[in-house]
Amino acid sequence: MSDALVSPPVALAAGAVSLVLLGTAVRKLRRGQRVPGSAGSGTVDDVPAGPDEHLVPLMGVMGAFVFAAQMINFAIPGTGSSGHLVGGILLAAMLGPWAALLTLTSVLVIQCLLFADGGFMALGCNILNMAVLSTLVAYPLIFRPLMRPGATPGRIAAASLLASVAALELGAVAVTLETEASGITALPLGRFLGFMLPIHLFIGIGEGLATAAVINVVRRYKPELLVAVRQQTKPVRRRPGRALAVIAAAALLLGASFTWLASSDPDGLEWSVGKTAGTAELEAGPDGAHRMAAALQERTALMPDYNTTLAGVIGSGAILAVVFGAACLFRAGQKP
Template sequence: MHVPDGFINAPVSVAAGVVAAGAVAVSLRGARRELDERTAPLAGLVAAFIFAVQMLNFPVAAGTSGHLLGGALAAILVGPYTGVLCVSVVLLMQGILFADGGLTALGVNITVMGVVTVLVAYGVFRGLLKVLPAGRRTVTVAAFVGALLSVPAAAAAFTAVYAIGGTTDVPLGKVLTAMVGVHVLIGIGEALITAATVGAVIAVRPDLVHAARGLATPLKLRVGGELVDAPAAAPAAVPAAARSTRPVWITGLVTALVLAGFVSFYASANPDGLEKVAADKGIDQKVEEHAAADSPLADYSVKDVEDARLSGGLAGVIGVGATVAVGTGIFWTVRRRRADDQATSATNVPAPH
C-alpha cells in the first residue's frame, strides 16, 4: 500500500507529513518507556523482519497481490510507540534506497501504514485481552483479529486522505469499496503472518513479547474445598543463557535474510491492492517518477547485476542489513536517553535530612 508521488496533492501531503512527524515525536517519547536493554536490539530486528516480509507479495485475487503492513506485528511484539517507529524506519529505508513509496508521500505512508495500523490493531488487541480468558492462546487470537482489522482500516484511511487531496477526479464511493474490499483479503494474510510470528515468539520467549508480559497465572491450591493462591515462591536463579536475547536475535536475523534474499524471488509479481485499484479506477493518472528512481537499488534489484535472482536477493539482503542497522541505532539511542533521564532523576532526588 505504498503511496507514490502524485496521488496526493502538495498541501495535503505536507499536512500528512506534519501529522506523521508529530506521531513520530510522540512515539520517540513513548518508546523510552517500552524499550530496555533487551528489547532495544529486538526492535531493530522487528523492523528488519517487517522489511523482509513486505518483499513477499502473496496472491489474494485475480491479478492482485498483497503484503504485510506490519503495524500490528510491531505493536504487539515491542509496544505501540516503538511499533510506529519500526514501520516508519521501514518506510524511510524503502523510499530512500529502493524507490518504493514516494518521498513527498512519506508522511501519508507513515500515517496510513504506521499510525493507523498500530492504533487500530493495538486498540482491538487490548480490548480483546480484557474480555477473553487470559493466556497465550488469547494473545495469538487477539493478534490475529487486530491485524485483520488494521489493514482495511488503513485502506479506508487512504481513501479519506484521497478524498481531501486526491489529484484525480474519481468517484470516492467506488474507490472506498474497491480499496476496502481487496484489503480485507490482504488483511487475512496479514493476520495469519502476525498470529504465526507472535505465537512462535511466545512459545520460545514470552518475556520478550511486549503484549504477553504478565501472562503467568498464580498457582492455585485447594484449601478447605476452595481454590486459593499459593504462596509466592522465591525467584529461582535464571541462567545467563536463558536471559540472553542473542539466540532470538540471531534466529530472527537469519530468518529475515533468508526471506528477503531467497524466498522473495518466488513472491507474486502481480500489483498490490493499491496499485491494482489505482490502475482500475484511474487514480494513477498523475503519478510522478520517484526521486530515487536512479538509485542503485531501485525496484529491489542491484544495478548492473543482470541475473534477476541474484540481483533481487542481494537487494533484499542489503535492505535487511541497512534496516536492522538504522533501526537498532535509533532504538539504542532512545534507550540511552531513557537511561540518562533516569540517572538525572535519581541525581535530583533530595537527600534525606
C-alpha cells in the same frame, strides 16, 4: 501510496501529524516504555514500565524481519491482485506501540529512499496509513483488549485477525480520503473505496493469520520477547541472543528469497487504482513540489524497484543498522 495520488497540502498535513506522533514516540522511549494495561482501558499509556534492556536489539531484528516479510507479496486467488504484510500488529505485540511505530516508520523510510517504494512526498501519508493506524489504533483498541494472561492460540488468532483486518481497512479508507482530498486524480471516492475495502479485507486476513502464527510460536518458545510478558514479569538476566539471531537469520532468508516467493500481481492499492481508473500508472502532478520530490527520490534510490536479487538482504541489513543505531541513541537519553 505514490506521489501521483497526493497533493502538496495533503502531504504536508499528513507529514505534520506523523512527525508529531514520531516525536511523541521518541519522548516516550526516552522515558521508558509504556504498555496498555490489562485492566481493560485499552489506552496506549496506562501502565508505566521500567527499563527494557531487550528493546534495543529487538527493534533492530524485528524491523529487519518485517522489512523482509513486506517484500513477499502473496497472491489473492481469483482477483489478479496480491498483498503483503504491514507488520504493525506484530511489531506492537513484540515491542509495544510506540517502539513499533518508530520501527515500522524506519522500514517505510528505507523502502522510500533506498528502493523508491512509495512516494517521497507521500511518505507522511504512508506512515500515517500503515504505521500509525496499526500500532496506535488497531493494536491498543482491538488487539490488547482481546488478550488475556494465558490466552489460548485460538484467542491469539482471533485478536490478530480482527486487529489486522481493522488496520488494513482503516488504511484503505485513509488512502481513499487522502486521494479524494488531494483532488489530483480521476479516482471517484465511492468507486475507489469499493475496490479498496474488499481487497484489503483479504490482505488483512492473510496478515492476521501470519501475525497469529508468529506470535504463537514466540509465545511458546520465547515468551519474554513479547512486550506484555516482559512488563508483567521480573527482568530476565539472560540475554535472548539466540532468539534474536534466529529472527535476524529468518529476515535474511526471506530477503534472499523474495524474488522467488513474491507474486508478480499488482498489490491491493495498484489493483484498486487500475480497476478504478483503467490504469495503475498514474502521472504525478506537474507542479514544482512533485518534480522536486521525484528528483530527490531519484538521487537516493540506489536500488529502485528492488532491481537486484540482493535487495532484500541489503535492505534487511540497512534496517537492522538504522533501527539499532537510532534505538541506541534514544536509549542513551532514557531516564533511569
